[in-house]
């Protein structure tokens with residue numbers, strides 16, 4: 001709308017004045033905040049922006065393709081697509097402790113990002129999709145300290161020794177404003193209204209040791225769940241179940257159970273479905289999804305994803321259960 005148009009021209013002018021003719025690097029995650037920041041900065045300085053997209057092999061199905069399509073092909077943004085699946089899997093081999101897994105991914109991420117950034121000549125700025133609630137949250141960090149339940153890893157938090165100045169054009173915006181801005185900049189609605197996705201990705205949705213095969217099974221099961229949530233409209237609100245839930249995903253359980261298929265006995269892995277409704281993600285209710293929807297998702301996963309023969313639904317609230325299983 002008109003006001004948003006004004007906001008964009010002002011933000012563009014500010015970024016141009018700040019950056020001048022310097023080069024800027026941005027870590028693209030596929031999430032809403034870094035995507036909107038990339039689109040805004042690109043609008044301001046075009047090819048002076050280079051995005052680095054690190055694919056650790058623990059992203060949603062076809063995420064890499066989607067990011068490249070949207071940014072490189074449609075918007076003409078310079079994006080370096082780093083395929084680091086083997087590297088991350090190597091480091092994660094044999095590790096089953098959730099906090100350990102998070103730390104390894106965080107550390108590895110910084111390493112890969114730094115190595116790529118070092119190749120970009122004259123880079124003076126590191127752009128981040130920091131939004132207002134992040135600023136508030138990190139201001140209060142000192143007090144929480146010992147009570148941290150999960151060490152959150154994000155694209156942010158890179159070490160100071162990169163000697164880059166920070167460019168954070170979304171610092172004053174709330175999430176709903178970031179989404180509006182994204183739409184005004186031409187990002188697709190499905191991307192701007194996406195559920196949040198954790199930095200460590202599927203590593204916290206594959207219980208225990210992460211294996212490449214498990215990740216591939218989980219990606220396919222998760223994609224089926226999300227597709228059915230998007231396609232099922234609740235008649236009383238006219239909204240899809242994707243829009244009626246705050247976060248929904250599949251979890252891979254590395255235990256085998258017995259099943260039958262045709263004349264044969266199967267002995268395969270289990271997938272749990274998780275869908276929650278929440279305003280702040282600090283507390284959450286499990287979503288009362290229609291049984292027909294759950295049944296369809298279960299049938300499709302068992303029929304289409306060889307290696308999974310049982311699907312269960314998580315009916316735990318937060319607290320005491322967290323939203324993610326690790």
Ligand code: XMP
Pocket residue numbers: 102150151152153154196197198199200204247281318321322323324325326
């Ligand atoms: P929990 O599982 O603690 O999750 O109830 C609350 C919200 O935070 C997300 N989450 C993370 N996000 N890095 C992130 O960027 C992390 O390590 C991480 N752990 C949990 C989770 O997806 C939910 O939205």
